[in-house]
Structure formats: structure tokens, C-alpha cells
Amino acid sequence: MTTIPPPPLEPPTVGMPTPEPAIEVVTEWWRKEVPAQPVPGVHIPVPLGAGPVLPSVEAAAAAFWAPAGELFAKQATAIATQVGEQVGQFLTETEPQRFARQQVEYEALVNAQRAERDAAFSAAGETAADRAERHRVEKILTPDRPLHRDDLVGLVDMLGARIAETPQDRAARLETERETAKRQARAEEDARLAAAGETPEQRTKRHRQQQLTDQREAKQHSRRARRRAARTQGPSDRVRRFRRWMLLTAISAYLGHACYLVQTAALGGPYVGLLLATFGFALDLKVRGYGLRVTEVRGVGPLLLMITMRIPVASGLIVTVGADRLLAALPI
Incomplete structure (x- = not known):
């Protein structure tokens, strides 16, 4: 019969060397009191109030809009001054004074622009004959006076002229505008064909054909006007x-x-x-x-x-x- 030995009085590990303690892995190092080096690629949460102090929304908005406010103040002052001068000029000037001033300003502007063009073309080698031909074409294309002013006074003048004009005045104005546009288009065509090599005989023949076409169109226009006047007759x-x-x-x-x-x-x-x-x-x-x-x-x-x-x-x-x-x- 097999005998079972009694259990040992001490564990079998008695007398063996003690192993070194394992290195503790810190998974939440920000919660420890001992600071640790941050791990690359890991987001480090920052407690509230510990970050840099940012300015308030009102201060940021004031700093953002300060340059725009200064610019708007300057522009508003300039615009108000210009409008005030134009309104005062409109209320104090008479019609002959306004017409004379506009004509002088327009002539000065045209002369300055013509002098600049003449200097530029002279530097490019333009002759006296070429300059005379160019001046002739520019005189046809450029109106004798400005059509309207691009300001408050010009706007009020245009509104008053449009409302106060009679049917006869309106018809004459439209006819003048059509005639001016036709002259400008034909002057541009003459310059284009002359540059392409058109001779004076060919130009004279083409002008004669255009004159016959204008006479035919004038007859048709007068015929339509008579028919329109007959249709408008009715009650008193x-x-x-x-x-x-x-x-x-x-x-x-x-x-x-x-x-x-x-x-x-x-x-x-x-x-x-x-x-x-x-x-x-x-x-x-x-x-x-x-x-x-x-x-x-x-x-x-x-x-x-x-x-x-x-x-x-x-x-x-x-x-x-x-x-x-x-x-x-x-x-x-």
C-alpha cells in the first residue's frame, strides 16, 4: 500500500532569488502628481481656465471693424461735402451760368485729352497729314458738348428735361441722337475702309449710295408720321x-x-x-x-x-x- 508523504512545511520557492519589480505602465499620466513627458500623437486635454487668456468677442469685433469705421467716416464726410456743394450750386446757379460752366469744363477736358493723344501719336511717328485726318474723324465722333453730367445736378436736369419736353422736342431729340449715331458709325466705317485700302473714288460712290438710302428712309418716315397723325384723330x-x-x-x-x-x-x-x-x-x-x-x-x-x-x-x-x-x- 502506497504511503502519501506529508505536505512540506515551507513553499518550494524558499531560497530562490526575488524577481525585480515590473515597470509600472502609466496610462493616465496627466492624473498623476509626478509630471511625465507627453507622448507624440496623443491629445493632451487642458483643464478649463489653464489655457491662454483670449480677448472678449466685443474687443475682437471692435478691433476688426476699427479700420473699416475710419474709412467709412472719411468717405461719408467726403460724400456729404460733395453732395452739399452740388445742392448749393444747383439752388444758386442760373441756367446760363450752369451752361457756361459746363461748356468751359468740357472744353478744357477735351483739349487736355487731345494734347495727350497728339503727344503719344507724335512720339509714334505720326505726320501732320495723319494728324489732320485724325482730328477730322474725332470731331465727327465727339459731340460738341457733354450729353449729361454724372452727378446730382445732371440727374435733376435730365429728369426735368425729360418730363418738361413737348412731343415735338422729344421727336427732335430722338432724331438728333439717331443722326449723331449714324454719323459716328459712318466715320468709323470710313476710317476702317481707308485703313483697308479704299480709294477716294470708291468712297465718293459709297457716300452717294448712302445719301440715296437716307432719302428713301426719310420718305418712309414722313409717310408713317402722316398715318400715325391720321389714326390719332378722334373726339375733341x-x-x-x-x-x-x-x-x-x-x-x-x-x-x-x-x-x-x-x-x-x-x-x-x-x-x-x-x-x-x-x-x-x-x-x-x-x-x-x-x-x-x-x-x-x-x-x-x-x-x-x-x-x-x-x-x-x-x-x-x-x-x-x-x-x-x-x-x-x-x-x-
Whole structure:
């Protein structure tokens, strides 16, 4: 029978060398008190309040908009000064003074530009004959005076001229513009063909053909004008003018109701409407030159301008006669 020995009194590892302790792996070194070197490629969270102090949003916005504010202040001052000078000039200058000043400014500008071109072409080897031919073409292409000014005074002058011109004046202006455009186009064509080698005989023959074409077009234009005048004959002039005046006034009143001018004036009663109509009528007479009738305005552009300028007087009349409720009840 096999005998089982008793268990040993000491473990079998007694007397063996003790192993060295293993190196502790720090996985959350930022939570330890001992600082450790950061590992490349690992994000290190920073506690709130421990980072650099950033400026406030108001300070950053003020620093960002400071240069723009300075620039806008300078531009606004310059624009206000220029507009003030132009308005003062428009109110104090007479029409002959304005025309003379504009003509002098335009001639000075044209002479300066011509001198610069002459110097440039002379440096390039232009002869006296070439310069004379170029001056002839430039005189045809350049108008005798500026067509309009690119400022507030020019805008007001153009609006007044467009509204106050009669049908005869408008027809003459359009005819002048067409004739000027035709002359410019033909001068450009002459210069182009002369550079291509056209002889004087060929140019004379081409000009004769163009003259015959112009005469034929003039006959057709006069024939159309006679037919148009025959179609416009109808009721008496007084009845036709009254219908046209009523239609234009109704359109202006509706536009005033659409922009809430009628409703605003109706809050003050008929006297406010009468005051508005008086002011609007004075403005209307000023724009129309104290002589042009409402029914004599022709053309899409002048009609739109006149309808817009007559919104105050039409709105005031509607409020004065008490037709603002009727206008509001219309299903428009």
C-alpha cells in the first residue's frame, strides 16, 4: 500500500532569488502628481481656465471693424461735402451760368485729352497729314458738348428735361441722337475702309449710295408720321385731355395707396390731404416747368417719371374728397 508523504512545511520557492519589480505602465499620466513627458500623437486635454487668456468677442469685433469705421467716416464726410456743394450750386446757379460752366469744363477736358493723344501719336511717328485726318474723324465722333453730367445736378436736369419736353422736342431729340449715331458709325466705317485700302473714288460712290438710302428712309418716315397723325384723330381735344388726366391721376393715386401714403394722410383728415395736394401740385408744376400739360407728356420714360412725381398731389386729392375708403374697398 502506497504511503502519501506529508505536505512540506515551507513553499518550494524558499531560497530562490526575488524577481525585480515590473515597470509600472502609466496610462493616465496627466492624473498623476509626478509630471511625465507627453507622448507624440496623443491629445493632451487642458483643464478649463489653464489655457491662454483670449480677448472678449466685443474687443475682437471692435478691433476688426476699427479700420473699416475710419474709412467709412472719411468717405461719408467726403460724400456729404460733395453732395452739399452740388445742392448749393444747383439752388444758386442760373441756367446760363450752369451752361457756361459746363461748356468751359468740357472744353478744357477735351483739349487736355487731345494734347495727350497728339503727344503719344507724335512720339509714334505720326505726320501732320495723319494728324489732320485724325482730328477730322474725332470731331465727327465727339459731340460738341457733354450729353449729361454724372452727378446730382445732371440727374435733376435730365429728369426735368425729360418730363418738361413737348412731343415735338422729344421727336427732335430722338432724331438728333439717331443722326449723331449714324454719323459716328459712318466715320468709323470710313476710317476702317481707308485703313483697308479704299480709294477716294470708291468712297465718293459709297457716300452717294448712302445719301440715296437716307432719302428713301426719310420718305418712309414722313409717310408713317402722316398715318400715325391720321389714326390719332378722334373726339375733341378737351375730352381726350380730361380722360388722359383722369387715367394718369388714378394711376398715381393707386401707387400712393400702395405705398401707404393715402392711409397715412387720411389719419389727419381732409385738411392734411389738402396740404399734401398743395405741396404735390407745387412740386408737379416745378418739374413740368410751369407750362407743360399733363396730357402732353409722351413716351414710356417721361410718363413713368411724371406718374411717380404726381403721387403726392393725387394722394392728397383722394384724401381731400374722401375717396380713400372707396380706393381701399376696390378689389385690386
